[in-house]
Amino acid sequence: MRTSSTKLIHKVALAVWIICLSVIFCVSVQKTRGRNVSSKPLTLVAKSRVFTESRSGSARIRTDQTGNIYVLNREDSSILVYDRTFKFLRRIGSFGQGPEDLMHPSDFTIDRNGRIIVADTGNNRIQILSAEGKRILSFKYYEPSSIDVLSTGEIWVVGKADEHLIRVYSKDGKFLRNVGELAPTGVEATFPRLHYFLNRGSLWVDRQDNIYWTGNYLLTPTIRKYSPEGKLSLEIRLSGSTMERLVARAQERLKQSLDQKMSRASGILNGVVVNELNGDIWVFPAAPEFQIYDSKGNLKHEFLLKVGDLPIGGWDALILDSNQVVVVNLALGCYLFQLPAESKNP
Amino acid sequence: MFRGNSSIIFKLGSYVEDKRLGIVIIIVILCLNVLIFLFALGSESDRLGKEELLPYDFIIRDLPEQQVPTLRSNWKLLLLPVINVNAPPPILHYINVLYNKHKERGLEVVAIYTGTSEQEGYIKQKFGLSFAISNDAKQAWKKALRIDTSHPHGGIVIVDSNRKVKFASYEFPREHELRILVEKYLLGQVDYSLYVPRPYEFFRLGSSPPPLRVELITSSTAPPSKNAGAWLKSNTTLAGKSLAVFLADCSSCQVENYIKHLADLEQSNKLSQDLIAVFAPNFSGDSLKSNARRYGVNTPIYILQGEVPQIYDAYATRTDVVGAGPILVSFDREGKVRAVGPLFEKVRR
Numbered sequence: 001m002r003t004s005s006t007k008l009i010h011k012v013a014l015a016v017w018i019i020c021l022s023v024i025f026c027v028s029v030q031k032t033r034g035r036n037v038s039s040k041p042l043t044l045v046a047k048s049r050v051f052t053e054s055r056s057g058s059a060r061i062r063t064d065q066t067g068n069i070y071v072l073n074r075e076d077s078s079i080l081v082y083d084r085t086f087k088f089l090r091r092i093g094s095f096g097q098g099p100e101d102l103m104h105p106s107d108f109t110i111d112r113n114g115r116i117i118v119a120d121t122g123n124n125r126i127q128i129l130s131a132e133g134k135r136i137l138s139f140k141y142y143e144p145s146s147i148d149v150l151s152t153g154e155i156w157v158v159g160k161a162d163e164h165l166i167r168v169y170s171k172d173g174k175f176l177r178n179v180g181e182l183a184p185t186g187v188e189a190t191f192p193r194l195h196y197f198l199n200r201g202s203l204w205v206d207r208q209d210n211i212y213w214t215g216n217y218l219l220t221p222t223i224r225k226y227s228p229e230g231k232l233s234l235e236i237r238l239s240g241s242t243m244e245r246l247v248a249r250a251q252e253r254l255k256q257s258l259d260q261k262m263s264r265a266s267g268i269l270n271g272v273v274v275n276e277l278n279g280d281i282w283v284f285p286a287a288p289e290f291q292i293y294d295s296k297g298n299l300k301h302e303f304l305l306k307v308g309d310l311p312i313g314g315w316d317a318l319i320l321d322s323n324q325v326v327v328v329n330l331a332l333g334c335y336l337f338q339l340p341a342e343s344k345n346p
Numbered sequence: 347m348f349r350g351n352s353s354i355i356f357k358l359g360s361y362v363e364d365k366r367l368g369i370v371i372i373i374v375i376l377c378l379n380v381l382i383f384l385f386a387l388g389s390e391s392d393r394l395g396k397e398e399l400l401p402y403d404f405i406i407r408d409l410p411e412q413q414v415p416t417l418r419s420n421w422k423l424l425l426l427p428v429i430n431v432n433a434p435p436p437i438l439h440y441i442n443v444l445y446n447k448h449k450e451r452g453l454e455v456v457a458i459y460t461g462t463s464e465q466e467g468y469i470k471q472k473f474g475l476s477f478a479i480s481n482d483a484k485q486a487w488k489k490a491l492r493i494d495t496s497h498p499h500g501g502i503v504i505v506d507s508n509r510k511v512k513f514a515s516y517e518f519p520r521e522h523e524l525r526i527l528v529e530k531y532l533l534g535q536v537d538y539s540l541y542v543p544r545p546y547e548f549f550r551l552g553s554s555p556p557p558l559r560v561e562l563i564t565s566s567t568a569p570p571s572k573n574a575g576a577w578l579k580s581n582t583t584l585a586g587k588s589l590a591v592f593l594a595d596c597s598s599c600q601v602e603n604y605i606k607h608l609a610d611l612e613q614s615n616k617l618s619q620d621l622i623a624v625f626a627p628n629f630s631g632d633s634l635k636s637n638a639r640r641y642g643v644n645t646p647i648y649i650l651q652g653e654v655p656q657i658y659d660a661y662a663t664r665t666d667v668v669g670a671g672p673i674l675v676s677f678d679r680e681g682k683v684r685a686v687g688p689l690f691e692k693v694r695r
Contacts, residue, residue: 053538075522076522076526076538077523077526091538094526094530094536095519095523095526095527096512096513096526096527096530097512097513097514097515098512309552310552
C-alpha cells in the first residue's frame with residue numbers, strides 16, 4: 001500500500017516536472033520568435049513626399065540597370081520615369097487601347113535589356129515597351145494582375161482566373177509552363193470563381209532569381225518562394241495580431257460574398273519586397289502596418305506608417321539604402337521614410 | 347473502297363452518257379468544294395485578324411450621321427456614349443462638361459439609346475445635356491458600331507475624323523480617363539498638370555468633406571423641398587452624423603438590395619449617430635421611394651447631383667477599393683471625417 005502511494009507520488013512529480021519543462025520550452029520559443037518585436041508597432045512618419053508627378057494611383061516602383069526609377073500610375077495608366085536624383089524625365093504610355101497605350105495596368109517590371117514589361121490588365125495583354133515607350137511586342141493574357149522577370153528573360157505572370165498560380169513565358173512571349181498549385185479555400189466546389197479570386201497573388205523576383213508569390217486574399221496569409229525551375233522551396237505562413245485582425249475582417253467579408261454570390265474578398269497582403277542587402281522580406285499587409293521578416297519567415301520588426309496624422313497602407317517600396325525607403329501608397333502617392341536605427345540593415 | 351467509289355463515279359458518268367465527261371464534272375465539283383473550303387478558311391482567319399485589331403483599328407464605313415440633324419459634318423472627334431435608359435451613367439454630366447469645353451475644337455457627342463421619347467426627355471432634363479441624343483430603334487448605330495446598344499452597362503465608342511474607332515468599351519472610362527482620351531485624340535497632347543482631387547481625398551480621415559449637391563427623395567422627418575440638401579453643404583450640420591453612400595454599376599438591379607441594407611442598419615441599432623443615406627445619380631427617385639416605403643425605412647434618402655464621388659477607404663489599400671460597394675462615412679462632433687469603411691460590416695450582426 002505504502003509502495004503504491006510512493007509510486008503514485010513519483011508519477012505525479014514526474015508529470016509536473018514534464019509539464020513545467022514544456023511550459024519553459026514554449027515560453028522560450030515564443031520569446032525567441034518575438035525577439036525585437038514590440039507589442040505595439042513603432043510609428044514611422046513620412047519625411048517627405050517624392051515623385052510628386054505621380055499622385056494618387058501610384059502602385060509600383062522599379063529601377064532599371066542605369067539607376068533610373070520608374071513609377072506605375074494606375075489612375076493615369078502610365079509609367080513615370082525619374083533619374084536617380086528623383087528628377088522627372090518622361091512619361092511612358094497613356095490611357096487607351098492603342099498599340100502603345102495602357103489601360104488600368106496592375107504591375108510592371110524591367111528586364112536586363114531595359115525592356116519595360118507591363119501587366120496591361122484592362123487591355124488583357126502583356127505589353128513589352130522600350131525605355132522610350134515604343135511597343136516591342138505584346139501578347140494576350142486575360143486580366144494579368146502581377147508580373148516579374150528573371151535574369152534569363154523569362155516572364156512570370158499572375159492572372160486573375162487561372163488554374164495555376166503562375167504562368168511562365170519566354171522573353172518573346174511564348175508560353176513555357178505553369179507553376180504552383182492553388183491553395184485550398186473551402187469553396188473550390190461550391191463557388192469556383194471565388195476560389196480563383198481568393199488565390200490571386202503578386203510576384204517579386206530577387207537578384208538570385210528566387211520568385212516570391214504572395215497571396216493577396218488567402219485566409220491563411222502565405223508567401224511562397226519558388227526556384228527558377230518552379231520548385232517550391234519555402235512557404236511562410238504569417239501570423240501575429242495584424243494578420244489576425246486582417247483575417248477576421250476577411251472572414252467577415254467572405255461570409256458576405258458567399259451570401260451575395262459575389263466574387264469579392266477582403267485583402268490581406270498587398271505584396272512583398274525582398275531587401276537585397278540582407279535577404280529580409282518586407283511585407284505590406286492591407287493595413288497601415290508594415291512588417292519585416294527574416295529570410296526564414298520570423299517577424300523582426302513591425303511599423304505603423306503615417307503621413308502626418310494619417311495612417312497609410314503600403315503597396316510597394318523601393319529600398320534606397322540601408323535606412324531609407326520610398327513607400328508607395330495607392331491613394332496618396334510616394335513617400336520617403338527613414339527607418340529607426342535598431343532596424344537598419346547591416 | 348476505291349473500287350466502290352470509282353464504280354460510283356462511272357455509274358454517275360453513264361448518266362451523262364459519257365464517262366469522261368462524268369469524271370470531269372466530278373473533278374470540277376471536288377475542286378469547287380476545295381475552293382469553297384479554302385475561301386471559308388480564309389474569311390475565318392480574316393475575321394480573327396480583324397478581331398485582334400478591334401476595337402481601335404476599325405473603320406466605320408456606314409456611320410448613320412444623317413440620323414442626327416444637329417451633328418456638324420466637320421467634326422474631328424466623335425464621342426458616342428451608349429445609354430441604358432433604365433440606368434443612365436452618371437458620367438453623362440462630365441461628358442456634357444467635356445462637350446461644352448471642346449465643341450469649338452471639333453468635339454461632337456451623340457448619346458445613343460433605345461427607348462421612348464419620354465425617357466429621352468427625362469435623361470436630357472436630369473443631366474442637362476446640351477449634346478445630341480439619338481434613338482437607335484432601327485438599330486442603325488448598332489450595325490455601324492458593331493456593338494450591343496442594349497447592353498445593360500451601356501458603353502462608349504470614340505471615333506476620329508477618319509471614321510476610325512479609337513476606343514470602344516462596354517465599361518465607361520472614369521472622368522479623367524475620358525479627358526485623357528479626348529485630349530489625346532483631339533488636341534494631340536494630354537495635360538497631366540490638371541489635377542482633380544480624387545474622391546477618396548474628399549473623405550480622408552480628419553478632413554472636412556466637400557459640399558455635396560443633393561436632392562431629397564424621401565424623409566420621415568424633413569419635408570421634401572428643392573433646397574432640402576442645403577444643410578449637407580455645411581460641414582457643421584454633418585457633425586455627429588453618419589453618411590451611407592450607395593454607388594451602383596446597375597442601379598435598377600441593386601436598389602432593392604440596398605434599401606434592405608439600410609433597413610437592416612436602422613434595425614441593428616449599431617449606429618449611435620444619425621444616419622443619412624445618399625445614392626448615386628443613376629438611381630431612380632421613384633424606385634427609392636417605393637422601396638423605402640416597402641421596407642419601412644425612416645432614414646432620409648438623398649440622390650447626389652453632379653459627379654459621383656467614388657469613395658474609397660482612407661487607407662486606400664487593396665481592401666476596400668470596390669467601386670460599387672456601399673460606404674459608411676462617420677463624422678465627429680466638429681464635422682470632420684472620423685471613419686470610412688464598407689457599410690456591410692456595420693450591418694452584419
